[in-house]
Amino acid sequence: MELRTNELTKKYGSKTAIDHLNVTLSNGVYGLLGANGAGKTTLMRLLCDIQTPTSGKITLDGKDILGLGEKYRALLGYLPQHFGYYPDFTAMDFIMYVAALKGLGEKQAKNKAAELLEAVDLTKESHHKIKTFSGGMKQRLGIAQAMLNNPHILILDEPTAGLDPKERVRFRNLISAFSKERIVILSTHIVSDVEFIAEEIIMMKSGRVLQFGKPQEITAEIDGYVWECTVPSNRAEQYTETLNISNLRNTENNNTVLRVIADCQPMGNAKQVPPTLEDLYLFYFKGVSKE
């Protein structure tokens, strides 16, 4: 299965949200990274056919998704960033409603609903009204509904928002187990989530792809730009104003270890360290350029 965008462009008035985007996605987990306004959500909505491109097209195995209609949507699972629900429905009612929308038979829907509610740890609350749920519970319900039809293309917009660490680990495992022979696209601000789950990273800025590749490949782009240095704790704040700091860790003896992204050695005792995805994110989105 191959999902491809061809010169995909989406404009809102004079603002270009997606700018002549060309990406090809085959089976695997893709992490979409980018600052607010980078175009991640717009790209996901275009891939879900709930927004129409200004120009360009999206094809699935060479066929325009607009022409595929129901056949395309049958393959799709989507968790939107802002997940709407019916407050007076119970979790089970909501899942059964979505199952009906996805064309599942009643027996199949019941089995799948029980299985997924168990997977997202909502079995006990399955007959509680959604309006009584916490943000994390609603998010887990959203994840469950997206996976109801065993989608071949699973698109998750900020799936880990509102989840506590335990739930995030559970989510990662769920996606890892689910992702075989499927296209999974997820966007998040939590870089560590993407680092754990995604096989490929798509880094976006201003509606364009900045980087696309495996985490180790794209982080190699900033080899030699990440430094660690130890400074007295009382001067650490001063450094945060002048340097691009990706992390800050206090040690004994009133010292602080700074992780700095810079194109040259920021201070005498700074040592080069291997870059992480988070470093790469800050490298692109804190205004430091390789040039």
Added chain:
Amino acid sequence: MKNLIKFELRKILTKRFTIISIAAVLLLSFVLSFATFHNMYAFDGKSNEGSGRTAVEIDKSIAEKYEGVLTNEKIQQIMADFKPTHDLHGMNAQYLYQNAMQSAAFARFSDMNGNWNGSSISDVFGDEEIKIGYVNGWLNTSQNIARVLIALSFVIILMIAPVFSGEYSGVDNIILTSKYGKTKCTTAKIIASILSALLVTILTVAFHLMLAFVLYGTEGLDCSILFAPQEFVEGYIPFNITCGTVLKYQLILALSSAISVTGITLILSALCKSQMVTFAVSCAIYVMPIMLPIPETSPLYRIIVLMPLYHSQYISIISVEQMKNSMLYAIWAIPTAIILITFGMVISRRIFTKHQVS
């Protein structure tokens, strides 16, 4: 599809606002019916008089005495039986009310002092054969239904307004990305809207009819509406049709009103992102025809009365000049409702499926 319709029906009918408004309409129906019943008054011209149940019994026994085809002899008899025995102090005897039968006769055949005004049945009704009997209960029921149907139309708008616009608050993402979100789901929403509107309309009309059966019995359904008490003389339907026919037309018009209102509201629901805006605009469109300064003599009036407000306010549309085949003009409410719901279905479906999620 059946499953989706069930879910959509549930979404429409189980909302707290919907339940409260339907209960309020039924309560209003109950209060109106009982208030009308309680306020009924009758005097048999001799010694019996009373209100409520007693009045209905007096009216029925008088109607039984004269029932059948109206003749000039019967008119003379009624005029004699209920001739005022006391000074009216300047009051026009045409407005004198002792009981339903007396009022019907005096309103048409009496002079100011309660004497026969010289008109014959053919002078007043032409060559029509007028079957008389106890019609007061049914005609009052019919008017109460018309009053309640206005409130019911607002309830239908309230129920249907969120059908599409309610989804725009976030569930549209999920619906429109699901397999049937742009196809069967929109059809299910439309079908559920129509079914809900018809269901509450039938429930309300049936509730009124049930109360009428309990309070007034079944007498008079085959009697003409033309020989009715004074309050039904001016501005009432001028055709020789039975109470049963009026109620049948009224039921058809109530259903066509519900369908028409549903069609209009569905379009606005798909168009507006706010349920409140949908509700306000739909209500404005519904009541607008009555505010237009179009006289009954204008050819435009024949079009205006086809709007849903006049379906529920049955007197205006039923009173329009009969068609050549002697059918009532009100029958045009059916094609009007079909046109409005077809527009509603096609346009709302198109808008919702093309909706750009934001």
